[in-house]
Amino acid sequence: MLDILGAALIGLGTVFFVAGTVGLLRFPDIFCRLHALTKADGLGLALIALGVALMADGAGDVVRITLIWFFVAVAGATCGHLIARYARRAMPEGRHD
Amino acid sequence: MTDPVIIFDLLLAAAVVALAVASLSVRDLFVAIVLFITFGLLSALSWVRLAAPDVALAEAAIGTGVTGALLLKTLRHLRYVSGTLDRAEALSVTPAAPVPAPVIWANAAFCGLVTLGLAVAFLGAPRSGPGFDALVAEAMPASGVDHPVTAVLLNFRAYDTLMEVVVLLAAVIAVWQIERGLSDAPAPVLGAVWEGFARLTLPAIVVVGTYLLWKGAEAPGGAFQGGAVLAAVGLLLLLSRLYVPQPSHRGVARWAFVLGTGAFAGVALLVAGGGRVAFEYPPEHAKTLILLIEGLVTISIAVTLAALFHGREPVALRSDRGRA
Numbered sequence: 006m007l008d009i010l011g012a013a014l015i016g017l018g019t020v021f022f023v024a025g026t027v028g029l030l031r032f033p034d035i036f037c038r039l040h041a042l043t044k045a046d047g048l049g050l051a052l053i054a055l056g057v058a059l060m061a062d063g064a065g066d067v068v069r070i071t072l073i074w075f076f077v078a079v080a081g082a083t084c085g086h087l088i089a090r091y092a093r094r095a096m097p098e099g100r101h102d
Numbered sequence: 103m104t105d106p107v108i109i110f111d112l113l114l115a116a117a118v119v120a121l122a123v124a125s126l127s128v129r130d131l132f133v134a135i136v137l138f139i140t141f142g143l144l145s146a147l148s149w150v151r152l153a154a155p156d157v158a159l160a161e162a163a164i165g166t167g168v169t170g171a172l173l174l175k176t177l178r179h180l181r182y183v184s185g186t187l188d189r190a191e192a193l194s195v196t197p198a199a200p201v202p203a204p205v206i207w208a209n210a211a212f213c214g215l216v217t218l219g220l221a222v223a224f225l226g227a228p229r230s231g232p233g234f235d236a237l238v239a240e241a242m243p244a245s246g247v248d249h250p251v252t253a254v255l256l257n258f259r260a261y262d263t264l265m266e267v268v269v270l271l272a273a274v275i276a277v278w279q280i281e282r283g284l285s286d287a288p289a290p291v292l293g294a295v296w297e298g299f300a301r302l303t304l305p306a307i308v309v310v311g312t313y314l315l316w317k318g319a320e321a322p323g324g325a326f327q328g329g330a331v332l333a334a335v336g337l338l339l340l341l342s343r344l345y346v347p348q349p350s351h352r353g354v355a356r357w358a359f360v361l362g363t364g365a366f367a368g369v370a371l372l373v374a375g376g377g378r379v380a381f382e383y384p385p386e387h388a389k390t391l392i393l394l395i396e397g398l399v400t401i402s403i404a405v406t407l408a409a410l411f412h413g414r415e416p417v418a419l420r421s422d423r424g425r426a
Contacts, residue, residue: 076303076306079302079303080299083296083299086293086295087292087293087295090295
């Protein structure tokens with residue numbers, strides 16, 4: 006039962022990743038793309054981590070998966086911020102808002 | 103019936119080749135580096151699929167993480183030198199002079215030779231056979247560790263690993279000869295969010311690196327993987343300017359560079375002095391000796407990789423004072 010629930014969560018997470026990737030490919034400028042990618046991937050990652058945690062063998066594995074989820078999520082958000090920050094600074098003057 | 107995962111494996115193999123071709127053929131250097139990093143991540147995934155998690159860890163940490171950081175740092179240096187830093191339209195660097203044709207052909211010839219050698223080795227190898235699995239399994243009780251890969255790297259074939267450590271040492275010596283002086287390039291300003299991220303992850307990276315090293319005795323992990331992760335601490339410190347290399351720190355750095363090689367070679371000589379062959383550890387001390395070597399080699403690898411990222415010997419040259 007837990008396995009089926011876990012697989013369903015992983016499948017749902019994958020859907021979010023695909024949506025984020027479609028956004029990355031289809032949206033017009035860098036900020037829209039980042040928006041689609043970071044939001045969708047953040048949710049997708051959380052769902053996949055939850056699904057994997059449900060299928061894990063013991064408490065140790067669940068702790069490791071939680072830590073991996075936390076640091077990947079924080080690193081992803083920070084990267085998104087850094088890319089947006091760089092893009093905003095590199096823009097020609099007068100287009101800062 | 104074939105395993106349905108074979109579809110994933112075929113896609114993965116095709117993607118690795120496609121990324122390699124794209125990374126080599128694209129003109130924009132930044133795009134080339136990003137493609138190379140993606141190529142490294144998929145290579146690591148391929149090693150996982152080939153049931154070689156040790157190689158996967160090394161590929162992810164060194165081949166992708168540290169190498170990617172080195173390439174990006176080099177690109178930033180090139181853009182600083184060519185005066186195209188912080189200009190949106192110059193995301194790539196167009197070399198001032200094209201690479202001479204003889205250099206290109208010499209490179210191509212060497213790459214061709216390596217490929218030819220690999221092909222000969224691959225075609226000459228027996229199609230299937232027992233390999234060395236049985237031999238390694240038989241010798242495991244005498245190795246002092248519980249993980250076959252660590253036993254091979256630090257005991258049965260320790261000589262090869264010593265040479266790898268020497269290669270890293272040679273690399274950092276060469277870099278310090280080529281590039282000296284204090285950098286006058288402006289530090290990248292990364293902002294408060296990034297600083298918070300660095301503060302949060304620094305202690306975690308130290309724990310993960312040490313864990314990888316410790317775990318290496320019984321599971322995938324070890325000195326190179328742990329050292330590469332710990333080198334990330336150095337990268338974060340250098341990037342955030344929490345640590346700025348000073349000329350007076352060179353003595354400590356030099357000791358850290360040679361620590362691993364020295365300890366490795368020292369243990370070999372010590373063992374050889376006791377009437378044994380080099381690296382034929384006495385079984386009752388094997389675990390201790392391997393842990394000692396791995397621990398010191400990890401420190402050396404971490405410091406060396408961080409120094410390579412810094413990319414210059416921090417020495418105050420007369421011209422620096424003049425420029426300031």
